[in-house]
Amino acid sequence: MEPATKTETLDIEGMTCASCASFVEKSLSRTPGVQRAMVNFATEKATVDYVPTQASPATLKEAVINAGYGVVERAPDTSAAERSAEIDRQKALAYQKLKRRFWVAVGLALLIMPLSMLMLWPAMMARVNMQWLNYALLLLTLPVLLYSGREFYVSAWNGFKHRAANMDTLIAVGTGAAFLYSLAATVVPGFFTSRGLMPEVYYDTTATIIALILLGKVLELRAKTQTSAAMRSLIGLQAKTARVVRPDGAEVDVPIEQVQLGDIVVVRPGEKVATDGLITEGTSALDEAMLTGESLPVQKQVGDPVFGATLNKTGSFRFRVTKVGADTMLSQIVKLVEDAQGSRAPIQRMADKVSAIFVPTVVVIAILTFVLWFDLAPAGTRLPLALVNFVAVLIIACPCALGLATPTAIMVSTGKGAEHGVLIRNAEALEKAYQVNTVLLDKTGTITKGEPSVTDFWTLPGQEAGQLLQVVAAVERQSEHPLAEAVVRHAEAQGAASLTATGFRAVEGKGAAATVSGQAVLIGNRRLLADETVSLSPALITQAEQLLGQAKTVLYIAVAGQAVGLIGVADTVRDTSAAAIKKLQALGIEVVMMTGDNAETAAQVAGQVGITRYFAEVLPADKAGKVKELQAEGRTVAMVGDGINDAPALAQADIGLAIGSGTDVAMEAAGITLMRSDLGGVVTAIELSRQTIRTIKQNLFFAFVYNTLGIPVAAGLLYPFFGILLSPMLAAGAMALSSVSVLTNSLRLRSFDNH
């Protein structure tokens, strides 16, 4: 038996021409253990099949180097999964480090606080040498500053060099000022006493601020990892291996990266589908909820597409790989969500402008606070008061809350949307969906299934309906007409036994004829029967007119020259449509329908799903015009449609929602793509957008109010009236909680569920 081979891909460096490529190829082929080597000059890649017992990536590399070329170590961040794993690892490390710094600060602050309070206790103060106590406090504070708080100073300095100021600047300047003042009071107390000032120290303030800010950061980091949880689980859906059928029939597990287009992959019950493809053998039910949000398993057979990351439930099947890597449905969803998370919501513009100038402005306010206190307070206390208020202003200001308000909510909600099969293109789409007050639905394929189904099967009295259905199905099974397919589906759903038809003949534009059980059977429109000189009984004609009145297509059945029955076919309304439309109306949205059908059909479908306003006989080219018409009435319109015909209308609407697995064109034009092919997704999208924008508004309101109230209070604005001053330590606590509150509010979106 031939030993199993492995495949390795090398990135070759230094090839300047095609002959270099063939040289490398030769050199690799001659290496012991190599069965096949292929070098592509354009992509600078070598693909080598080798026997692992005789060769290894290292020997292959050696062969390339011996030939005079180099092997580039592949860039580590190739796939989204790897990249996110590396980032997660780093973040986990950073979190551990942060926690250590936090606990050191807390431990020391817990020592420093009671020691500082000794001074408030006169009996104690008399026994303790103040000078020595201050030195002890200094020694305890130094590690808090240099270890726990080091990052603030480094980051503030780096930022300063770039003429950038961030939150760390505020903390560094605030704690730095308190510390330097205390240092001076400790080392040269004479300087203070000679000017009639108490040499007070603020080591407790410095340490407590740092501990509290770090607490805020710990909480913030913990919450932040949860904002992208949905995204991570999406990336995590990717299968790691695929069971590929080799040409010799052997089934081999290979890493997903090595699966190539055209490979045949086996999937057993309970297994994950490795990548996208078309079923070539077998049938099964697949759980596609992770991609589409559709909770029911989907039945698949030969020729049907399957998607990577979906779960095979019942049967075993094989499929031919049609897409790998970045082209798969999963990768595209990940990409779309990633893009959406990077986009900016118009609502954020104001906050962006403010945060751009926030920190330097706060520094200026703090300086002015210092100056005013120094100038206005009594001479004996002016320096410590100026200092304390200066520090409080710097510490309470929280640009983070402003910066986090919108993006965290967008991140949680776009991830949540993907979980429900609602793909949001960008933050602006989310905001538009929030403003929508009118939803325009294209009937076919949204309200209805977009494919004909049998609604009526009527036979003349005295005919055995079940038997006739078997006969009809036998003929239609041979036809490829969509109406025939609908009849066959109906027969199968009824469990009709299959008979054999002979002498099948399709009559263009009219129907079909064949012989079943020795009897000539005709199925088609009225003209077919007329051509074959089959007469219709009055009862049959009445029934046919009734069906036509309901806007159904009528198929006539004749057996042995006698017209015996009718089949009514229509595009049927989805089971979920009426309920979804009702929900939309309950949200205060007017639902309008448009269709190319005649007014009668339109009225009938509209009535069935509870729509009162509709446009009938709309030509495909006029669809965008109807959107404009509604917009001219002052409405914010969401257009829901599928297919290429709807693209202009989707683009014209304030927000376009492309329904179904969606053609690429529709996805381009649509702000939101619904993976599930029913109207429930529209409700989800609108409810999600409303909750998200509400959350963002709450966040922004909180962040603005917090800062506009907090800063003046910290500056001592209340002092002249109420004698209230804000201690810098309280300011630090408020600041730590403010950004965490915003994050926590955004995380509430994770519990979004529209069912």
Add this chain to the structure above:
Amino acid sequence: MDTPAIMVTVIGLALAGFVLWYFFFSARQTANAVSSSSGVQEVAITVKGGYSPDVIEVERGKPVQLSFYRDEENSCSEELLMPDFSIRRDLPAFKTTLVELLPKEAGTFPFTCGMGMLRGSLVVK
């Protein structure tokens, strides 16, 4: 007002003026992209408390590859945002992260950290 008060006032106002000038009005570092043989405009950017360079000039219609090297662990710079190109990228510390984009229109497009504190801009000509 005594002498120290006057001194504090004068120094304080001067300092406030300096802060405003330094952060808002002083000149910035600008860099032009270097086009590689394959026609890609490449720019290397170091991220450390800010972006250097922080103003990047590129030509319209040609692909741009920005390589961000994050030379710090500080969490402020861990995310990169380019809203006009729908880009949100995590920048691992002490690693280079490539960001590719195609500027189709001329204009000035800001890029910032996750919270909009650190700023730079891509000037498309």
